[in-house]
Amino acid sequence: MKIVAQVKLMPEADQAAALRSTLRTVNEAACWVSGVAFERGVPHEYELRKHTYAELKTRGLGAQAAQHVIKKTRDAYTTLKANITAGNLGKPGSKRRRKAESKPIAFRPEAAQPYDDRCLSWQYDRQTVSIWTTAGRLKNIRFVCSADALRMLREHRKGESDLIERDGVFYLIAVCDIPEPEVFEPAGFVGVDLGIVNIATTSTGYRAAGRGLNRHRKRQLDLRKKLQAKGTKSAKRLLKKRSRKEARHTANVNHIISKTIVTTAERTGYGIALEDLTGVRSRVRLRKDQRTSLHSWSFRQLASFVEYKAKRAGVPLVYVDPACTSQQCSECGHIDRKNRIDQATFACRSCGALMHADDNASHNLARKGATAWTTGRESRVPATP
Template sequence: MKLVVRLKLLPSAEQAAALQATLVACNQAANHVSRVADHTGVRRNRELRALVYTDVKNGWGLGAQAAQHVVKKVADAYTALRAWRRKTSTRPRGAISKPIGFRNDAAQTYDDRMLSWQLDQRTVSIWTTAGRVKRLAYTGGQEQLRLLEHYRQGESDLLLRAGQWYLEATIDVPETPQNPQPQGFIGVDLGVVNIATTSTGHRHSGRRLNRTRRNDRTLRARLQQKGTRSAKRRAKRHAGKEARRARDINHKISKHIVAEAQRTGRGIALEDLGGIRERVRLKKPQRVTMNSWAFGQLHAFIAYKARRVGVPVVCVNPSYTSQECSRCHHIDQRNRPSQAVFACRSCGFVEHADLNASHVIGQRGWWVWVCGAESQVPALTPIA
């Protein structure tokens, strides 16, 4: 299973200047390639490389491998744009009416010819436009360093984020065989008030995160309205904190859910919420909350963590999970007298609404698994 570990580089001032110049040169070259691709309509990697390879290599002082990675980055960006255009029904004109642009500090890919690792010394030797930078130190968490040492395989990306340099290395971790006979499924109800509610009774509240998001939006609007140089500097320092905070919370929640499923020998059932933003119509004040809801990220974190330890994950139809009774399965819109309360109009069962929905999701997950599982009935012996 392919994963990515992020390691922090510790360059000297001279090494950081070489890395900065390399990123600027690679991304300026990528902008040139993007303009050529947009003008000629040639956007496949091999054909595009035949057009621009020499110009990219000579015009920006890039090596052979770096030039090829620049062209491939542009080709991959246009491939992703085509996939997005096929998938979405809303197509902002500004996103497709001009060439794709790359920031001067956008990430750059390195392969093993451009980047070598000295794992015992925790240093790397990396290509730059100013020559090879050797003995560039890096650091990371204990688990990240262990994974890097045992499973590193493939390319790495050089990143500059908030003045700090990072390398994102690809690792190939062996998967644990999936549990063929789970002892039931833990249903996970994803929401905004409660980020995740499990059928085992754990509610991961989103109150603190939502309050912090409101404060972030208020601060961002105030700084944009002020518009001074100090306000812009503060906004730049503050940018990205909300996303990093949500990512950290989603990592913690997914780790807890997967660990519980592994410990109890059960699988995990999730709602298939793909396309919910396009399906649901909301009032304007609610749209910001919906668009900042990182349910897709949490779903992805649970999926890859479960796959790594062999916990089965199934996706179920989300229709009426909040209106269905987990006891008698009666569905009625009136079963939800308020956001937090579920009261069945048929059998009188009363429960917290998110907990009831998680039970429904867990039951649906079990039936999805049973319907898709291979039969355990032994084959009949033919009678002579």
């Protein structure tokens, strides 16, 4: 499995200037390549290279850097086409889709630039890198990271690394190819019910309340509104300083929750059953005052964290259809919309079972996970001789 490790570069002043100039040069070149691709109907990478490679060399890019700029641009159009096909940019004729299709893709000045081993080399013992720039090869640029990240880089780094600039700080995002352990045969499944009031509720009794995170989001939203209304230079500086603060906090909370879920499943020998919530935002109809909470709900990020942590631990994971899991009694199986009294209360109208609604849903998901695993795994029946 592929995991990325992020390291922070600590360049000297002249090195930082060279890195910044390099990113701006390659991304300006990528915008030009994007314009050529758009005019010619987005040709294949080989054909696009014939139209742009010589010009990129005259702009001061090295051979490998020029190849990466062309590939980066072509990959961006491939992603755009996939998003259009999947309907992520709206229906044909929608304003958002017409805007995306009517002009070339543009690259930010500080957007990521990929490097391979010909342009970038790592010295793990000294924690330095040597990297190509438009000003020549820069050597002995220090980097810092955690001990676990350094070990992962040393043992598993493979393929390209991306150089990015974020708020004046440079980072390298390196790809590490880690071998996956063999998935064990689960004794059962831990059902995980995802929500906004309770971020995650498991059938083992763990509940991650969303009250703290929702309060944090409310504070950040109110502060942004206040600073944007003020509009002074100091307010804009503070807005820039606090940018991505909410996203970082949310990611940290999701990491903690996902680690708890996977650790519990690994310790007990259970698999994990997650809800397949694909398209939930387009299906649900809410009042205007509820839409912010729905669209701030980072269920996909939490699911992806659980997924990759489960793979690293060898824990089985299945996605199940969440239909009726909130209306079905986990004790007797009776389904009725009236079983769900309110957000927190479930009372079965058939057998009288009374429990927390999220706990009930998690037990239903656990049962569905076991069924999905049983029907989806390979047959254990010996082959007929």
